[in-house]
Amino acid sequence: MGAERTYSDVAAAARAALEACERTPGAPKPDPILKGDGIRRQFGGIVAVDVEHIEVQRGSITALIGPNGAGKTTLFNLLTGFDTPNTGTWSFDGRSMEKVAPHRTAALGMVRTFQLTKSLTKLSVIENMRLGATGQKGEKWWNGLFSSIWRGQEADITKRADTLLERFKLGHMRDEYAGSLSGGQRKLLEMARALMTNPTLVMLDEPMAGVNPALKQSLNEHIRGLRDEGMTVLFVEHDMDMVHDISDWVIVMAEGRIIAEGTPDDISRNPAVIDAYLGAHQGRSLMEEES
Amino acid sequence: MDWQLIFENSLKGLIGINAVYFAIAAIGMNVQFGYTGLLNFGQAGFMACGAYGLGMTAHYFDISFWWGIPIGIVFSLVLGLLMGVPTLRLRADYLAIVTIAAAEIIRLVVRSVRFKTYFGGSDGINGFSQSFRKVGNSLGIQEADEYGFWPFRFTGREIWTLIVGWVLVALLGFVVYKLMKSPWGRVLKAIREDEDAVRSLGKNVYSYKMQSLLLGGAIGTISGMVFALDRGSVQPDNYSRDVTFYILTALVLGGVAKVSGSIVGPMIFWGIFTFMDNLLRQVAEDPVHLWNFTLMKSTQVGQLNYILIGLALILLMVFRPQGMFGNRQEMAFDGR
Numbered sequence: 001m002g003a004e005r006t007y008s009d010v011a012a013a014a015r016a017a018l019e020a021c022e023r024t025p026g027a028p029k030p031d032p033i034l035k036g037d038g039i040r041r042q043f044g045g046i047v048a049v050d051v052e053h054i055e056v057q058r059g060s061i062t063a064l065i066g067p068n069g070a071g072k073t074t075l076f077n078l079l080t081g082f083d084t085p086n087t088g089t090w091s092f093d094g095r096s097m098e099k100v101a102p103h104r105t106a107a108l109g110m111v112r113t114f115q116l117t118k119s120l121t122k123l124s125v126i127e128n129m130r131l132g133a134t135g136q137k138g139e140k141w142w143n144g145l146f147s148s149i150w151r152g153q154e155a156d157i158t159k160r161a162d163t164l165l166e167r168f169k170l171g172h173m174r175d176e177y178a179g180s181l182s183g184g185q186r187k188l189l190e191m192a193r194a195l196m197t198n199p200t201l202v203m204l205d206e207p208m209a210g211v212n213p214a215l216k217q218s219l220n221e222h223i224r225g226l227r228d229e230g231m232t233v234l235f236v237e238h239d240m241d242m243v244h245d246i247s248d249w250v251i252v253m254a255e256g257r258i259i260a261e262g263t264p265d266d267i268s269r270n271p272a273v274i275d276a277y278l279g280a281h282q283g284r285s286l287m288e289e290e291s
Numbered sequence: 292m293d294w295q296l297i298f299e300n301s302l303k304g305l306i307g308i309n310a311v312y313f314a315i316a317a318i319g320m321n322v323q324f325g326y327t328g329l330l331n332f333g334q335a336g337f338m339a340c341g342a343y344g345l346g347m348t349a350h351y352f353d354i355s356f357w358w359g360i361p362i363g364i365v366f367s368l369v370l371g372l373l374m375g376v377p378t379l380r381l382r383a384d385y386l387a388i389v390t391i392a393a394a395e396i397i398r399l400v401v402r403s404v405r406f407k408t409y410f411g412g413s414d415g416i417n418g419f420s421q422s423f424r425k426v427g428n429s430l431g432i433q434e435a436d437e438y439g440f441w442p443f444r445f446t447g448r449e450i451w452t453l454i455v456g457w458v459l460v461a462l463l464g465f466v467v468y469k470l471m472k473s474p475w476g477r478v479l480k481a482i483r484e485d486e487d488a489v490r491s492l493g494k495n496v497y498s499y500k501m502q503s504l505l506l507g508g509a510i511g512t513i514s515g516m517v518f519a520l521d522r523g524s525v526q527p528d529n530y531s532r533d534v535t536f537y538i539l540t541a542l543v544l545g546g547v548a549k550v551s552g553s554i555v556g557p558m559i560f561w562g563i564f565t566f567m568d569n570l571l572r573q574v575a576e577d578p579v580h581l582w583n584f585t586l587m588k589s590t591q592v593g594q595l596n597y598i599l600i601g602l603a604l605i606l607l608m609v610f611r612p613q614g615m616f617g618n619r620q621e622m623a624f625d626g627r
Contacts, residue, residue: 102491120485123477197492
């Protein structure tokens with residue numbers, strides 16, 4: 001399946017770098033953009049996340065998979081500051097991210113989407129997009145009254161938003177309320193809106209949930225496009241076809257821990273992963289595709 | 292039954308001083324509730340800040356009466372910070388609880404016997420609007436003269452506060468309208484929809500909510516000042532919980548998240564209120580008897596009026612939840 005795919009230079013470099021990595025949980029990467037140590041989060045007696053070490057290679061597409069309740073979304077929340085771990089340190093782009101408020105992480109270039117899509121339903125699609133832009137002068141209340149201060153910037157933002165909307169095939173919905181979009185279109189809008197922040201690391205929480213097969217194909221293309229533009233993508237997904245199709249590296253979590261890491265091909269052969277997540281049948285079918 | 296008097300009074304109620312101070316307070320509440328989704332049930336507390344700011348400046352501080360305006364606004368900003376700092380990080384319901392309690396605390400403190408020397412107890416502070424009236428007189432408005440045309444005939448005393456009041460309504464309405472059209476207003480509306488989404492896009496939600504609370508509160512303060520200047524007095528019981536809820540009712544009647552709604556809502560509210568009050572009063576003058584049972588006494592007019600207003604509001608919520616000016620489409624997507 002992946003054999004005939006051609007890779008851009010960026011992608012090929014990332015894949016080559018990862019090819020040389022160890023296939024062990026918490027394997028060190030040559031150029032990690034995100035690094036975490038001893039991240040532990042307990043909810044009462046339940047340990048939701050207990051990650052000894054995690055690294056995400058810059059410029060790669062890394063998938064985070066695992067059974068329900070494995071702690072993937074909790075890890076996302078911890079890394080982006082939406083939740084605070086009991087213990088642990090982590091850094092993004094060499095900067096320690098402990099006690100950094102969620103809005104600051106976004107401003108630093110680490111943007112996330114949500115498992116349950118958060119489209120701002122009573123704002124129009126284009127307003128949703130404009131909201132994503134950072135450093136807007138008009139977002140200071142004392143500037144708000146004087147439209148001459150922010151009108152120029154607003155025009156630039158709108159232009160960028162329109163380009164992104166076209167790319168995500170939402171151009172025709174531009175002036176509709178976001179609430180009138182379908183579930184899949186909302187996923188697209190949320191992703192496009194996240195890109196308005198000009199991120200370096202995009203964290204997608206189940207981007208494919210509830211998206212129809214045709215749209216999945218184009219979403220895959222978009223995500224690959226992000227990597228080719230130099231962004232790093234970390235995503236949570238249950239759709240193994242997609243994981244296999246687009247990711248350069250896969251991290252598998254179960255019961256809060258990282259149990260395996262490797263390239264998609266390694267993972268689909270890993271007996272521990274098949275036991276914990278893929279199931280015997282799924283593992284076989286994937287291996288058949290390889291042969 | 293004197294229909295002409297009823298209609299005359301109702302039309303005057305439409306643009307009277309009650310509508311003015313309700314409209315200003317509603318513009319403020321609209322910033323918080325309509326645009327940002329903050330449940331401030333303590334608008335009466337902010338209004339009291341303005342009224343007492345003016346009253347205390349005129350009576351106890353040895354400075355010009357006009358300093359009362361900035362002092363009142365400073366009071367309201369302090370109140371807003373006190374309310375907001377602990378609660379804005381929490382869910383919306385906590386702010387509602389804290390604001391309603393804070394407004395009551397203010398009312399009970401200013402009417403307490405202990406602080407009578409500062410706030411005048413339950414009598415409040417009286418007779419401080421001379422400086423304000425003098426400005427009107429110097430512009431040639433005679434207090435005793437009548438101005439206007441039928442049905443809008445007001446005394447010079449009334450017309451001066453009405454002019455100032457409506458100018459303020461227009462000014463504040465315009466400011467809020469412009470702000471809500473700006474990127475700043477867009478962030479507020481987005482916070483109303485989903486805080487976490489806004490946070491994930493790099494906006495400091497806490498700070499924006501605080502700005503919204505303070506702006507709405509400061510506008511509420513101005514409303515309290517207008518009311519106090521019209522009466523020439525502040526009395527603690529004019530700033531009780533029900534005032535906040537009537538303003539909220541008027542706002543919902545007009546339509547939330549619309550500046551026009553927050554101005555026309557209070558006008559309609561007071562128009563209908565005055566109409567019902569006058570009508571019921573005239574009915575009660577000649578009480579209806581069923582055998583030896585009197586259907587309505589004049590002392591029951593007030594209660595019945597509130598019952599009917601409540602009923603009207605329930606019907607409005609059922610059949611027109613977006614209010615008079617609200618956007619039906621905007622109301623339609625409530626499932627997330």
